[in-house]
Amino acid sequence: MENENILFDDGIHKCISFHFDDENMCESFLGVNQYLIIHKNKAILLDPGSKDMFDVLVEAINRHISIDKLEYIFFSHQDPDVADSIASCAVATPAKLLLPSIWTRFMSHYGLLDMSRILPLYDKGVSIDLEDTSLEIIPAHFLHSPGNFSLYDAYAKILFSGDIGASISPFYSQQKYVEDFERMQPFLEEFHTRYMAGNIFCKAWVESVRGYDIEFIAPQHGNIFNKQTSQEFLAWFETLRCGGDLIEKWY
Numbered sequence: 001m002e003n004e005n006i007l008f009d010d011g012i013h014k015c016i017s018f019h020f021d022d023e024n025m026c027e028s029f030l031g032v033n034q035y036l037i038i039h040k041n042k043a044i045l046l047d048p049g050s051k052d053m054f055d056v057l058v059e060a061i062n063r064h065i066s067i068d069k070l071e072y073i074f075f076s077h078q079d080p081d082v083a084d085s086i087a088s089c090a091v092a093t094p095a096k097l098l099l100p101s102i103w104t105r106f107m108s109h110y111g112l113l114d115m116s117r118i119l120p121l122y123d124k125g126v127s128i129d130l131e132d133t134s135l136e137i138i139p140a141h142f143l144h145s146p147g148n149f150s151l152y153d154a155y156a157k158i159l160f161s162g163d164i165g166a167s168i169s170p171f172y173s174q175q176k177y178v179e180d181f182e183r184m185q186p187f188l189e190e191f192h193t194r195y196m197a198g199n200i201f202c203k204a205w206v207e208s209v210r211g212y213d214i215e216f217i218a219p220q221h222g223n224i225f226n227k228q229t230s231q232e233f234l235a236w237f238e239t240l241r242c243g244g245d246l247i248e249k250w251y
């Protein structure tokens with residue numbers, strides 16, 4: 001399945017989600033959402049994913065903007081479903097590679113040889129410019145990776161949350177957005193109780209994003225939350241017991 005959705009477009013600024021599935025491997029394959037933000041003549045790609053999918057992704061990007069116009073590629077964390085293609089990104093694009101600082105040296109294991117292409121992201125996050133707009137890179141550490149970031153696009157009012165809000169559910173192909181939070185909750189619970197490190201981090205992250213005007217929360221897996229279900233998700237996530245809070249469950 002090849003899927004492409006325009007989340008925002010006013011002629012100046014555009015946000016697109018891509019999703020490529022291998023139908024032959026639907027039981028064993030973990031589908032991802034890749035996002036492209038274009039502002040005027042520059043773009044940033046978020047969480048490009050595995051190298052096997054990279055050529056298809058490049059083709060899809062080129063339908064919107066030349067790959068040469070990629071100013072940045074953002075990696076929310078180090079997992080293979082996020083960063084496996086980092087060596088291909090370095091070869092095929094001129095982009096600066098934004099990656100949590102604690103993971104830079106690990107990238108050699110994905111075949112990245114030129115570490116000067118990486119712009120390390122330090123713990124407190126940073127604001128980056130894309131032409132005349134800016135994007136906020138905000139801490140999401142231990143949610144789930146120890147070095148982990150989310151990205152907020154204030155122009156489009158979209159919070160790109162990485163694995164936070166991710167779900168693996170049978171609803172994915174039926175609906176683009178999470179319309180009914182309660183129906184999705186068991187799938188969110190399954191993922192977040194195991195992959196997130198503890199409520200202390202959930203609470204800190206929700207506090208840091210609460211002030212944002214949010215139209216969508218766009219995770220790296222599964223459905224995108226609309227304005228209403230984004231708020232329901234934040235309220236749920238803020239009180240979630242997960243990871244270390246459930247130590248007796250794991251040991």
Ligand SMILES: [Fe+2]
Nearest residue numbers: 077079144163
């Ligand atoms: Fe991950």
Ligand SMILES: [Fe+2]
Nearest residue numbers: 079081163220
């Ligand atoms: Fe992931």
